[in-house]
Amino acid sequence: MRAMLTCAVVAISTLFSATAPAAQTHPPTAATDSPDAIVVRAAGLIADAERGWGDDPEHAETALLEAVSLLEAAQGAGSPRSVELERTLGASFLLLGDHGRAVVHLRRAQLLDPTNKTVRETLDAARVRVGGTPPPDARERAARALLFWRGFVPRPALLIVGVVAWLGAWSLLLARRLGAPRVTTRLGLAALFASLLPTGALASERVILALRADAVVVQRGVLARNGPSDDLYPATFTEAVEPGLEVVVVDHRDGWASVRLASGQQTWLPENAIEMVTPSRRRSR
Amino acid sequence: MRTHTTTAARLVLAALIMLLVRTPLAHAQNDKISVTAELGNASVYLGDTVILKVIVEGTDDADEPQIPEIPGIDIASLGGGRNSSTFAVFRNGRTERTERLTYIYQYSITPTREGSFQIPSISVPVGGRTYTTEPLRISAVEPPIDTDALLRLELESEEAYVGQPVRARVSWFFEGVANNASFRASELPASIDVLPLPAQAGGRSEIYRINAFGAEVQAVQTQGVVGSQTRPALVFEVMLIPRAAGEYQIGPVVVAFNRVQRRARRLMSRSEAPILSVRPVPSAGRPPGYTGLVGDYALALAASPTEINVGDPITLRLTVRGPEPLSSIDAPDLGADPDIAERFKPSADGWESIRQDRVGERTFETTIRARTADVDEIPPIRMPYFDPVSGEYRFAQTDPIPLEVRRTRRVTAADAIMGPGRAAPPSSRQLERGGDGVWALQTDPERLMADDGFDPAAWAANPAVVTMLAAPPAVYMLASVVVLARRRADPRRARRRRAISRARSLLARGEPSEAVRAWASGVRDMPSEAVTAADVLALGDKPTHADAALLAGVLLGGEASRFGSPDARSTAEPGKSEIRAAMTRLEKHSRATGAIA
Numbered sequence: 001m002r003a004m005l006t007c008a009v010v011a012i013s014t015l016f017s018a019t020a021p022a023a024q025t026h027p028p029t030a031a032t033d034s035p036d037a038i039v040v041r042a043a044g045l046i047a048d049a050e051r052g053w054g055d056d057p058e059h060a061e062t063a064l065l066e067a068v069s070l071l072e073a074a075q076g077a078g079s080p081r082s083v084e085l086e087r088t089l090g091a092s093f094l095l096l097g098d099h100g101r102a103v104v105h106l107r108r109a110q111l112l113d114p115t116n117k118t119v120r121e122t123l124d125a126a127r128v129r130v131g132g133t134p135p136p137d138a139r140e141r142a143a144r145a146l147l148f149w150r151g152f153v154p155r156p157a158l159l160i161v162g163v164v165a166w167l168g169a170w171s172l173l174l175a176r177r178l179g180a181p182r183v184t185t186r187l188g189l190a191a192l193f194a195s196l197l198p199t200g201a202l203a204s205e206r207v208i209l210a211l212r213a214d215a216v217v218v219q220r221g222v223l224a225r226n227g228p229s230d231d232l233y234p235a236t237f238t239e240a241v242e243p244g245l246e247v248v249v250v251d252h253r254d255g256w257a258s259v260r261l262a263s264g265q266q267t268w269l270p271e272n273a274i275e276m277v278t279p280s281r282r283r284s285r
Numbered sequence: 286m287r288t289h290t291t292t293a294a295r296l297v298l299a300a301l302i303m304l305l306v307r308t309p310l311a312h313a314q315n316d317k318i319s320v321t322a323e324l325g326n327a328s329v330y331l332g333d334t335v336i337l338k339v340i341v342e343g344t345d346d347a348d349e350p351q352i353p354e355i356p357g358i359d360i361a362s363l364g365g366g367r368n369s370s371t372f373a374v375f376r377n378g379r380t381e382r383t384e385r386l387t388y389i390y391q392y393s394i395t396p397t398r399e400g401s402f403q404i405p406s407i408s409v410p411v412g413g414r415t416y417t418t419e420p421l422r423i424s425a426v427e428p429p430i431d432t433d434a435l436l437r438l439e440l441e442s443e444e445a446y447v448g449q450p451v452r453a454r455v456s457w458f459f460e461g462v463a464n465n466a467s468f469r470a471s472e473l474p475a476s477i478d479v480l481p482l483p484a485q486a487g488g489r490s491e492i493y494r495i496n497a498f499g500a501e502v503q504a505v506q507t508q509g510v511v512g513s514q515t516r517p518a519l520v521f522e523v524m525l526i527p528r529a530a531g532e533y534q535i536g537p538v539v540v541a542f543n544r545v546q547r548r549a550r551r552l553m554s555r556s557e558a559p560i561l562s563v564r565p566v567p568s569a570g571r572p573p574g575y576t577g578l579v580g581d582y583a584l585a586l587a588a589s590p591t592e593i594n595v596g597d598p599i600t601l602r603l604t605v606r607g608p609e610p611l612s613s614i615d616a617p618d619l620g621a622d623p624d625i626a627e628r629f630k631p632s633a634d635g636w637e638s639i640r641q642d643r644v645g646e647r648t649f650e651t652t653i654r655a656r657t658a659d660v661d662e663i664p665p666i667r668m669p670y671f672d673p674v675s676g677e678y679r680f681a682q683t684d685p686i687p688l689e690v691r692r693t694r695r696v697t698a699a700d701a702i703m704g705p706g707r708a709a710p711p712s713s714r715q716l717e718r719g720g721d722g723v724w725a726l727q728t729d730p731e732r733l734m735a736d737d738g739f740d741p742a743a744w745a746a747n748p749a750v751v752t753m754l755a756a757p758p759a760v761y762m763l764a765s766v767v768v769l770a771r772r773r774a775d776p777r778r779a780r781r782r783r784a785i786s787r788a789r790s791l792l793a794r795g796e797p798s799e800a801v802r803a804w805a806s807g808v809r810d811m812p813s814e815a816v817t818a819a820d821v822l823a824l825g826d827k828p829t830h831a832d833a834a835l836l837a838g839v840l841l842g843g844e845a846s847r848f849g850s851p852d853a854r855s856t857a858e859p860g861k862s863e864i865r866a867a868m869t870r871l872e873k874h875s876r877a878t879g880a881i882a
Contacts, residue, residue, distance in 0.1 A: 035734070036730070036734060039730050039733050039734050040730045042733070043727075043728050043729065043730040043733055044728075046726045046727070046728050047728040049726070050726060050728065064726075071733070080734060080735065080736035080737075081736065081737060082732070082733055082734060082735050082736065082737050083735075083737040084727040084729075084732045084733050084735060084737075085727070085733045085734070087727070088726050088727040088733065091725070091726055092726060095726075112737045112739075113737055118725075155739060155741055156739060158741075159741050159744065163753075163754070166754060166757070167753075167757055169757075170757030170758055170760070170761050171757065173761050174757070174760060174761045174764055177761060177764045177765055177768055178764060178768075202741045202742075206741075206742055226594075226595070226596045227596045227654070229630075232596065232630050232654065232656060233595075233596045234595060234596070234692075
């Protein structure tokens with residue numbers, strides 16, 4: 001269903017312009033360093049790891065580690081943003097015991113497709129191993145309420161509904177202008193309002209996600225501090241924070257990030273101990 | 286074709302003739318150029334200014350000449366400008382116009398000493414050639430001393446240390462009315478900095494800006510006492526800061542002015558020239574961190590908050606009080622003070638200067654953070670200076686400020702993850718492998734490489750999509766413009782449309798008679814109050830036209846009902862759809878027969 005909707009969106013854009021991007025396909029290439037070739041090799045290693053998981057777990061783990069490295073290299077080399085790639089990375093890191101990176105990649109997969117049930121379940125499983133789903137504070141609850149639709153309505157569907165309603169609204173208003181019965185005005189205005197609902201939902205999602213700088217603790221044994229210095233500030237907690245702890249970055253200073261925890265508490269973590277869920281995001285003062 | 290060729294040939298010929306004629310004309314113009322120099326006055330009082338004009342005639346554009354430096358005369362350019370004029374002469378019944386092109390550069394000439402000076406020839410480049418002026422002479426004489434006026438130059442102290450600001454006060458007491466005053470002071474050595482001080486004006490005092498000691502100073506007109514007399518006075522102050530030891534003559538200061546009695550006379554007053562003796566500050570006993578401050582300084586410190594946790598920032602506001610100028614003063618480096626550096630971490634940004642509000646006072650702000658909970662006060666901040674009165678080095682220092690520093694509450698990581706009161710479940714590295722469930726790994730490269738990065742914003746930014754989304758409203762706007770334009774072009778038709786539209790709504794509301802009246806008023810373009818059944822019947826080509834008769838009947842029935850006729854109730858009224866159809870048919874029929882346009 002989602003693939004059909006995506007195809008429909010692409011079809012609309014290509015229908016109206018020859019310059020619109022065409023649907024991309026990625027045939028395997030012979031080049032050893034191309035993202036496609038790297039992914040093909042990684043897929044082979046993953047299959048290898050799957051086969052040997054029960055009999056030779058050590059070999060399977062080694063193969064999976066190599067596959068994960070290759071997949072991350074493919075991402076760095078410009079591989080497309082794929083839900084399956086992120087989910088597989090997340091599940092692989094979970095299998096390898098790296099809960100921090102597992103949560104990072106699963107959060108990225110969820111950003112790409114919030115309706116994907118497998119991604120949601122895998123992320124839940126990862127969070128259980130980290131320490132459970134953090135209780136949301138008031139701000140988090142408000143954001144979730146605004147984005148309640150993300151879990152079950154695909155974005156392309158919203159977009160298509162919005163576009164169709166928009167075109168229909170103006171067609172009705174135009175017909176009225178050219179002499180159609182008066183009722184077309186009401187229908188047109190209703191369609192115009194209907195077109196604003198899905199586009200407003202998409203816009204609010206974009207704004208909310210753009211305002212947040214979500215990050216995940218990926219290093220083990222990291223002590224959170226009361227300020228941006230190991231020498232000056234005491235540890236905020238008596239023990240190191242667990243990899244996989246999800247935080248929101250509030251500020252950056254001198255190689256440290258001021259982060260807000262799900263409980264609302266703020267602390268400081270070294271920047272290299274966390275990884276941003278959206279890789280390009282970095283808030284500066 | 287031939288005509289075009291002839292015209293082109295004529296144009297080329299004319300251009301050649303113009304070119305040939307133009308060149309000698311240009312030379313002829315150059316030949317008429319003359320450059321002269323004029324002085325406003327060949328004799329000037331010392332300190333007064335006279336205008337030197339360099340006049341270039343024969344052109345209205347000339348490069349600015351370079352005036353050579355003349356010892357004893359200050360020369361400043363006042364810029365140049367065109368000064369062309371046109372003369373009309375009536376000769377032999379014809380008006381002949383002559384244009385005189387002139388460009389004038391002006392300079393202010395101010396002699397700084399008595400004597401006679403020669404202004405040498407001035408070279409002026411014009412159109413590639415250089416013209417020179419004749420040399421001029423100017424003599425500068427001192428005006429007579431005004432015995433009634435008094436000019437005082439007083440130093441706060443005639444002995445000072447290097448770096449010690451010394452206030453110099455110039456007071457000019459005059460009699461009667463004096464104007465056009467120009468002050469002149471002997472040049473001070475480069476090792477003495479001059480800082481103009483703002484005028485301390487009273488309620489009715491007037492402030493003047495004058496040039497003295499090479500700086501613009503504010504002078505205030507006030508009343509002063511000379512002997513037993515009160516006289517008007519002009520007073521200004523500057524701060525002298527010696528940067529090297531030695532004996533310096535300060536002044537004299539001279540003021541030339543016009544004293545107005547019956548007529549204005551140029552007179553002058555001259556002050557004494559006191560000697561300022563400057564000594565170096567002693568090297569013995571010079572404390573570390575001494576930055577060259579000489580004078581009497583004081584520090585005041587405010588801290589907020591004073592009840593904090595370890596690591597919390599404390600904002601410090603430090604006020605330095607001392608002799609002006611304080612603009613270049615720096616607050617003490619907290620990191621260099623071991624008493625503070627051991628207990629606090631100063632901000633890496635250092636002190637930040639806050640806007641200066643008062644003379645003799647400067648404020649700085651910074652933050653510090655307590656390193657441990659054992660800190661119980663902010664120790665005194667110290668700033669060394671040399672006291673010229675006692676001849677000793679001293680320290681300005683702040684009072685200690687008591688602090689209450691608390692230890693930071695320590696909570697567990699589980700608090701952070703699960704919130705207070707809940708423990709985090711132990712994490713496990715051992716994961717069971719499940720077939721196609723949540724642990725299933727994707728091994729299909731095509732699916733791993735599928736582009737799922739659908740971004741609605743990027744999609745909406747596509748020009749084709751923008752066009753697709755913008756086209757319908759644009760078409761709607763265009764259609765609206767066309768429709769409105771057509772309606773404006775045919776107001777009768779617009780009235781008819783409105784009337785028919787109103788008729789439809791009246792019919793829908795169950796007022797058939799009024800609907801027919803509104804419709805007929807629109808179709809016939811007449812006021813609705815004036816519509817009668819005859820007007821409706823006239824729309825049919827014959828009185829027995831069925832639709833016209835039906836609508837006329839509706840109109841009559843309505844009128845009868847309104848005026849209470851007993852027949853009105855017995856008349857069977859046609860239905861809404863029947864009336865609507867009759868109106869449509871009759872309108873078409875009337876248009877076809879030419880009954881309406």
